[in-house]
Amino acid sequence: MKQLQKFSKFLSDYTSIVVIAIAVITFFLPSLMGWVNFQLFTDPVANKFTSQSIIIGVIMFSMGLTLTTDDFKILAQRPFDICIGAIAQYLIMPFLAFFITKLLHLPAGIALGLILVGCCPGGVSSNIMSYLCGGDVAFSVGMTTVSTILSPVMTPLMVSLLASGAKITIHGLPMFISIIETVIVPVAIGFVLNYALGKNKTFKEVQKVMPGIAVLGLACVVGGVISSQGSKFFQSGVVIFVAVLLHNGLGYFFGYCAGRLTGMNTAKKRTISIEVGMQNAGLATNLATTTAQFASTPESAIICAVSCVWHSISGTLLAGLFAQYDKMKAAHKETATAK
Secondary structure, rough: OOOHHHHHHHHHHOOHHHHHHHHHHHHOOOOHHHHHHHHEEOOOOOOOEHHHHHHHHHHHHHHHHHOHHHHHHOOOOOOHHHHHHHHHHHHHHHHHHHHHHHHHOHOOOOOOHHHHHOOOOHHHHHHHHHOOOOOOHHHHHHHHHHHHHHHHHHHHHHHHOOOOOOOOOOHHHHHHHHHHHHHHHHHHHHHHHHHHHHHOOHHHHHHOOHHHHHHHHHHHHHHHEEEEEEEHHHOOOHHHHHHHHHHHHHHHHHHHHHHHHHHOOHHHHHHHHHHHHHHHHHHHHHHHHHOOHHOOOOOHHHHHHHHHHHHHHHHHHHHHHHHHHHHHHHHHHHHHEEE
C-alpha cells in the first residue's frame, strides 16, 4: 500500500507530464488508446455508454471519497457562488469565443466550432483539476452539475445567438441522464463511503491512492480523444491552435477575476477559474460529429477535438502551478517559523 501511495503522489505531482506523455504517445500510436472509445452498450435513453464513461465514473468516485458533510453545508450556505459560477460559465466563454473569431478572422466552420466549445457546460476534467490543486471540490461538482443541467437550453440558445443563426438541437433527457450516470452517482457513492468509513484506518490508507487513479483516468480520457481525432489536428493550420490557446487562457483569467470580484476565497477562485476555462469540449466534439447541421463544416469537429485535448493539458499545468505555489508557501512558512 505504501508503494501505491508513493506512486499516486508521483502521478499527482507530475500530472501535466503524465497527461502530455500519454497524449504524444497516442498521437503516434493511436491504436494504443482505441479501447477508451469502445462502446459497451446503449442505455434506454440512447446514451452511448463507452469505456470512457467507466473511466470518468471512477474519476468522479475518487473525488466523492474526499467530500464530507461539511463541504456541502458550506456550499448550501452560499448558493450565490453557484449562481455566479453559472453566469460566468455562460457569459465569459461564449462571448470570448465570438470575439476571438472576429479578431482572428476565422473561417466559418472553425468559428462555429470554437463558439460551440464556448457555449458548452463545464467539463468533468475541471473537477479533477480542482481536486488536484486544492480547490473546492464540492463547489466544482456543483458548478459542473448546474451548468450541465442548463446546457440543453443555454448551449443551443447561445450558439444560435453568436453563430449567425446556426441551429443545434440538443435533447435534454439524454444529457441529463448522462450527467447522473457519470458524475452524480459515482460522486454520491464515494461521499456515502467516506461518511460511513471516514474514520477507518484502512479506508484512509486507500483514500491516499485515489489521486493517482484520477490522474491515470484523465490521461486515458485524453488518449481516447487523440486516438479518434488526432490524425485531423493539423489539417487546418496554426490558426486553430492560436484560437484554442487564446480562448482557454483568457477563460482561466476572467474566471479568476469573477471569483475575485465576488469575494470568493482562494479555493473557490481557483475552482471558478478552472471551471470557466475548461469546457466540456468532449460534448462539443460529439455534437460537431453527430449533429446534421455540422455536416457541411467538418473542421468544426477538429477545433472541438483540439480544445478537448488542450483544455485537459492546460488544466493540469494550471493545477500544478497552484499546487506548487502552495508547496512553496508552506516551505517559506516553515523556514520563517524555524528562524
